[in-house]
Amino acid sequence: MAQNSMRDIRRRIKSVRNTAQITKAMEMVAAAKLRRVQDAVQQSKPYLSKMQEMLANLSLSARHVKHPLLAVRPVRRIGYLVITADRGLAGPYNAQVVRAAMQEFGKRDKGSYAIYSVGKRGRNFFQRRGLPIAAEVVDLPDTPTYDSVRHLAENIIAAYEREEFDELYFIYNEFINAAVQRPVVHKVLPLASLGENAQGPRRNYLFEPDEESVLAALLPRYAETLVYQAVLDAKASEHAARMNAMGNATDNALELIEKLTLSLNRARQAAITTQIAEIVGGAEALK
Amino acid sequence: MLTVPLEIVTPERIVLSMDVRMVILRGGDGEIGILPRHMPLATAVKPCLVRIRLADDRQDVVPVSGGFVEVLPEKITILADTAELPEEIDVDRALRAKDRAEKQLQAAADEEEAERARQALTRAELRLQAVEEHKRLNGFLHASAPSA
Structure with missing residues (x-):
């Protein structure tokens, strides 16, 4: 009996050790991917800040210009860009976003919103519940390129300009740091305050051919860039969340191994004690 | 200067x-x-x-x-x-992209698709031209040292 339970424990230790090795590897892979995405986030910042600077300058001299992306309309329908991952094993990452999204949807009548979904996890969830998905992107690369989200971004902006919805919200996990990712819901369109975030001096430019057409070309691109930024940020969160989840899994596995080793030793000790007792008993009997 | x-x-x-x-x-x-x-x-x-x-x-x-x-x-x-x-341009890839864009342009069902194909075609052609020009001018931009 003791022999059997010892064999069982050994088998379990082996299997848990295998699991720990796998989760450890996944943790390190996620860490490497996180570094790469963080790098991409850094690299993409100058473009956005330069654009904000230009928009701030433009909004000074083009205050009278009307553009659909700036117009505040009565809200009949809302568009939501919901960014999830393609895969699980990332701790609360997907659940968090989906929960935040469902809370938002709950405030609205069915039919008064449209979902733009990034990632398989979110898409599958919304599909199962028969929620209205207007467009989706799945299988994004680990470090998303601008090209990989461009189509979706253009789609969203065009739909907004056609007044298919009157406000656009992003719902995704914001990357605070490697340990903390927070689900956020924030309004992106209409672009309310141009250039509030801009740094740098204000200038009076010459616009070629004129303010209106430069602004008309710049605004959609700016909105698309915001989509790209959100996707990058969410991707950083995803890798960080997966890294943490796998780190915890590894820790748990190691703890489990320790406990199992302890009970293995105890079982072995018990078996030895029994054997000694049997030998002693036998020797006693011979006297 | x-x-x-x-x-x-x-x-x-x-x-x-x-x-x-x-x-x-x-x-x-x-x-x-x-x-x-x-x-x-x-x-x-x-x-x-x-x-x-x-x-x-x-x-x-x-x-x-x-x-x-x-x-x-x-x-x-x-x-x-x-x-x-x-120097970062992959000529083979640009050639393939050009090919693909030309086919898409021919097969385009509506104006939007055609426009997309035209843009892709322009991008591919510009890349190819850039490689030519870079050679012709004996250009100074190298992939290894992008910023001076």
Whole structure:
């Protein structure tokens, strides 16, 4: 009996050790991917800040210009860009976003919103519940390129300009740091305050051919860039969340191994004690 | 010799950052050449080869698939949708992209598809041209040292 339970424990230790090795590897892979995405986030910042600077300058001299992306309309329908991952094993990452999204949807009548979904996890969830998905992107690369989200971004902006919805919200996990990712819901369109975030001096430019057409070309691109930024940020969160989840899994596995080793030793000790007792008993009997 | 810092930025990265003597590109109103101390100007950039001339008269080109340029007397910033250095361009890939775009253009069902194909075609052609020009000019831009 003791022999059997010892064999069982050994088998379990082996299997848990295998699991720990796998989760450890996944943790390190996620860490490497996180570094790469963080790098991409850094690299993409100058473009956005330069654009904000230009928009701030433009909004000074083009205050009278009307553009659909700036117009505040009565809200009949809302568009939501919901960014999830393609895969699980990332701790609360997907659940968090989906929960935040469902809370938002709950405030609205069915039919008064449209979902733009990034990632398989979110898409599958919304599909199962028969929620209205207007467009989706799945299988994004680990470090998303601008090209990989461009189509979706253009789609969203065009739909907004056609007044298919009157406000656009992003719902995704914001990357605070490697340990903390927070689900956020924030309004992106209409672009309310141009250039509030801009740094740098204000200038009076010459616009070629004129303010209106430069602004008309710049605004959609700016909105698309915001989509790209959100996707990058969410991707950083995803890798960080997966890294943490796998780190915890590894820790748990190691703890489990320790406990199992302890009970293995105890079982072995018990078996030895029994054997000694049997030998002693036998020797006693011979006297 | 007067120079001005030039930066070419895409949503993904800073492609190039260096001091130049002149930049030529296709703006919203046609070709413009920009020299140091130009007055502040903002305009769209059409898909084109951005020509760069250095203080020592060396030249090179960077293919840009559209975007914007902000010109200040002391700095030029090109916000490009996509841009790459000539040496980074994969000629085979560009050729394949060109092929694909041509086919898509022929098969296009509506105007939107056709427009998309045309844009892809332009991008591929610009890349190929950039490689040619880079060779012809014996250009100074190298993938290994993108910024000076």
